[in-house]
Amino acid sequence: MSVTADQQKPTRPGNYFISNYPPFSFWSEDKNTQVEEAYQKASSTDVPLGLYHHIPFCRKRCHFCYFRVYTDKSADDIKGYLESTIRELEMMAKTPLIEGRKPEFVYFGGGTPSYLSAKQLESLTDQMKAILPWDEAKEVAFECEPGTLNAGKLAAIKDIGVTRLSLGIENFDDHILEINGRAHRSKEVGRAYERAMAENFDQINIDLISGMIEETEENWQRNIEKTIELSPDSVTIYQMEIPYNTTIYREMKDAGKLIAPVADWETKRRWVKEAFAELESAGYTISSGYTAVKNPDKTKFIYRDSLWGGADLLGLGVASFSHAAGLHYQNFTEIDDYTKAIDAGQMPTKRSFRTNAEQRMIREFILQMKLGKVEGKYFEEKFQVDVLSRWRRELEQLAKEGLLNVEDGKVILDRDGLLCVDNILHDFFLPEHRTDKLV
Numbered sequence: 001m002s003v004t005a006d007q008q009k010p011t012r013p014g015n016y017f018i019s020n021y022p023p024f025s026f027w028s029e030d031k032n033t034q035v036e037e038a039y040q041k042a043s044s045t046d047v048p049l050g051l052y053h054h055i056p057f058c059r060k061r062c063h064f065c066y067f068r069v070y071t072d073k074s075a076d077d078i079k080g081y082l083e084s085t086i087r088e089l090e091m092m093a094k095t096p097l098i099e100g101r102k103p104e105f106v107y108f109g110g111g112t113p114s115y116l117s118a119k120q121l122e123s124l125t126d127q128m129k130a131i132l133p134w135d136e137a138k139e140v141a142f143e144c145e146p147g148t149l150n151a152g153k154l155a156a157i158k159d160i161g162v163t164r165l166s167l168g169i170e171n172f173d174d175h176i177l178e179i180n181g182r183a184h185r186s187k188e189v190g191r192a193y194e195r196a197m198a199e200n201f202d203q204i205n206i207d208l209i210s211g212m213i214e215e216t217e218e219n220w221q222r223n224i225e226k227t228i229e230l231s232p233d234s235v236t237i238y239q240m241e242i243p244y245n246t247t248i249y250r251e252m253k254d255a256g257k258l259i260a261p262v263a264d265w266e267t268k269r270r271w272v273k274e275a276f277a278e279l280e281s282a283g284y285t286i287s288s289g290y291t292a293v294k295n296p297d298k299t300k301f302i303y304r305d306s307l308w309g310g311a312d313l314l315g316l317g318v319a320s321f322s323h324a325a326g327l328h329y330q331n332f333t334e335i336d337d338y339t340k341a342i343d344a345g346q347m348p349t350k351r352s353f354r355t356n357a358e359q360r361m362i363r364e365f366i367l368q369m370k371l372g373k374v375e376g377k378y379f380e381e382k383f384q385v386d387v388l389s390r391w392r393r394e395l396e397q398l399a400k401e402g403l404l405n406v407e408d409g410k411v412i413l414d415r416d417g418l419l420c421v422d423n424i425l426h427d428f429f430l431p432e433h434r435t436d437k438l439v
Contacts, residue, residue: 015239019423020321020328021363022433027353028327035349038327039095049104049134054087054317055123055408056111056335059148060183068319068333069111070419072289081335086127086315091345092314095130097324102133103312105302106140109164114144118156124261125160139163139302146192147184163202164301166236167192170209172226173219180212193230198388203299210350211240211263217327220271227275228282234293234301235284237275252321269419276415289370289418307368310360318348326360328353359383359430366425372418374411387411394427 040284043269059071071388072079093100116124133141141164142157157165165187171177174185196204208223227235240263263271276286282290293299307313307323315322318338320331329352332338341348355363361383368374379387388395388406395411398404403417415425426434 005234008039009046016422017238018425021366022353022355022359024330027351028329029351031328032325032347032349032352034354035317035324035329035352036347038354039097041094041120042096042319043098043101043312043325045171048104048311049098049101050105050107050303050311050313051128051134052107052109052313052315052320052322053113053128054111054315054320055107056081056318058110058112058183059115059145059217060181065236066328073335074417077081077335078116078120081318082116084339086124086131087342088348089128089314089318091342092316098132102136103136103263104136104431105136105306106137106144106161107303108140110143110204112145112148113142114148114157118153121156121160134161139300140181141166141169141303145184147188147190149192149195149425153193154192158199158201164205165196165201165203166205166207167196170207171212171215171219172223174253174375176212176215176219180216182302185368186191193232205234205236206230206232208235208237208275209240210237210275212266215263215352215375220274224275224278226325228278231294233295233299234291235275235279236285236291237272237334238290239265239272263316265420273415273419286372286415286418289373289413289421300327305371308364308370310364326355328355346384355381359388362428362430366428367430369411369413369425370418370421372413376409376411391428398424398427 029303054068057069057073060071080270112119128353129135140160140162142162144157156223170182170191171180171190171394172186177185193204193206206227208227210220248429276292277290280286284294287293287296287299287301288304291301312325313321313323313325315331318335319329319333321327322331328352330349331348332341337350338348361379364382365374365379365387368378374387376388379385386413388409395406398417399406402414404411404413404422406412413421413424
């Protein structure tokens with residue numbers, strides 16, 4: 001099949017981020033015994049294993065944040081939580097699915113992992129390595145809030161083995177940062193970046209968000225210019241979303257006006273498109289719908305690519321997500337429920353979903369679409385499915401909309417397609433899962 005885009009048309013409205021399939025709303029809270037069953041079977045030797053640790057503590061809750069975070073926990077609360085995550089790891093490492101395996105990638109997310117002190121980080125990771133060694137890990141990624149970093153903490157982060165440091169900058173303007181509820185300011189960004197560069201991490205990534213409250217054309221251009229001036233190894237750009245559980249949404253609802261006080265989707269996409277174009281002019285390569293890298297031969301995203309290729313992921317901590325032998329599950333989303341389960345020697349599972357072969361194939365297809373290119377041969381070899389034939393009608397329609405091409409056995413998204421890729425992905429959902437669509 002050969003399909004080409006014959007004209008450019010406006011991209012679709014909405015673009016809420018899709019991180020898994022089937023959607024979370026279809027996961028069940030009444031079948032969690034299947035999680036325990038999944039861990040009682042040994043893994044196939046060719047399936048990579050990843051380890052995720054959720055640090056849910058922050059100096060301040062951002063107005064657009066929809067993650068499980070806490071800003072009011074004492075030092076004893078934090079100590080107790082970290083001890084619970086170690087006990088969870090000890091419990092899971094003894095299961096047939098995990099025993100004897102070593103993580104190929106490790107990810108510390110949040111919340112704010114860099115909220116922890118250097119001493120806490122060293123103690124936590126020493127214990128983790130003693131239970132599940134990661135000496136063979138290809139990537140250890142670590143999220144940071146610039147205002148939590150000093151020279152000593154960055155040295156500790158490097159010493160524990162972090163290879164990819166991700167700085168949640170979001171914007172370089174103090175007013176924009178303040179009005180959106182960010183804890184850090186521009187001076188802290190500069191100091192943190194300079195100190196991180198001095199530690200010589202394998203990769204430094206910076207995060208930006210297009211369409212924050214009161215962001216303007218001029219501000220966005222300054223963000224691009226400053227990013228190019230810093231010249232990080234990679235840049236991740238997200239488009240502002242306002243889910244229902246954010247401070248912004250609650251304020252909108254209280255005011256009786258459910259119109260987000262941020263740039264519209266068309267503007268946000270245009271800003272990202274402009275940023276990617278200028279990054280390309282500065283020598284970067286676009287490696288996904290959200291990411292530009294300075295050197296694609298050196299800069300990899302092992303965590304992302306492994307997950308999107310069906311790797312197992314053991315998630316530790318409150319609200320963390322895991323993928324175990326084709327089964328998705330999430331831990332309890334409240335810290336008290338989580339720690340009580342761990343204290344009782346139980347898996348802290350809140351909800352789960354067992355996928356069948358078709359759903360796993362769809363999951364990998366839609367997630368790999370975010371990379372901008374999907375190889376039909378990969379799915380024929382792994383799932384014995386001709387995805388180009390299966391979704392011929394959907395691909396032809398997207399080509400007519402000017403969002404992708406299909407040629408030489410590959411689906412290739414153009415820039416407009418990548419900018420609204422999360423919207424496109426709904427076209428490939430099974431009919432029973434399309435009711436979860438957000439625009």
